[in-house]
Amino acid sequence: MFESLQSRLVKLKDNRVFEFAVVAVIIISALEIGAKTYELPASAMSLTALLDVFITVFFLLEISIRFLADDDKRHFFKKGWNIFDTLVVVISLIPVQDSEMALLARLVRVFRVLRMVSVVPELRVLINSLLKALPQLGYVLLLMFIIFYIYAAIGSYIFADINPDLWGDIAISMLTLFRIMTFEDWTDIQYETMDVYGWSWLYYMSFIFLTAFAFLNMVIGIVVNVMEQEHARERLLKNPEDKQPTIADLHNEIIALKALLQQQSSSAASAVDDKKTPAAD
Known part of the structure; x- marks a missing residue:
């Protein structure tokens, strides 16, 4: 049963729609952080608070899906990007009300924008x-x-x-x-x-x-x-089959090509000698 669930989570993690959804939520998170730097009415502040809860829960589900879908869970946290994403998500769970950790939680929410780097392979x-x-x-x-x-x-x-x-x-x-x-x-x-x-x-x-x-x-x-x-x-x-040739591979190819050329030249020389021999008789 767990293997069936894991296979479904793998398909979900690799789904392009899911990847676009993660990117979209990261962009929304960035816009929400920027909006909080302005003076907003009370209705807008309540909306951003609800949006912040949604983003936090979504990121928690997303990192859980990635962890459960991973084949080697013991080495999941040995990857730097997985550690970064997990720390951002866990610290984002800290309440941002008046407390000693409120400032840290707000700063970590700013770093949620950096999750775009871990999501996009080119970055x-x-x-x-x-x-x-x-x-x-x-x-x-x-x-x-x-x-x-x-x-x-x-x-x-x-x-x-x-x-x-x-x-x-x-x-x-x-x-x-x-x-x-x-x-x-x-x-x-x-x-x-x-x-x-x-x-x-x-x-x-x-x-x-x-x-x-x-x-x-x-x-x-x-x-x-x-x-x-x-x-x-x-x-x-x-694509492991598209392995680029190394210097050693090129060197071996050059040696093989030289041997082939020498063999062909020796064959051509022997053929010329065979043609000359009857004429000399």
């Missing part, structure tokens, strides 16, 4: 790619911090007398350099220092080239590369 791929790219990005960010620190120290030593609000110490200088890197009115800062030091444009040009052009493009390249790997992994999980 999960994006988040997983960003998380997996963090170790590689760490070295790029460390090198960028070193460049920031060096330029901030130089700017603080040279330009502090021109504008202490922007170059007073190394911390303020790093904030100013971040503003320059994002191109937020950076020309005003440059022209201010160029009135005193005409060569200071070299300082800004070199910094922008290293950060805005070189390092940021490196960050984008790393993220794109990890995203391609994540998309390939997702395709392989969905």
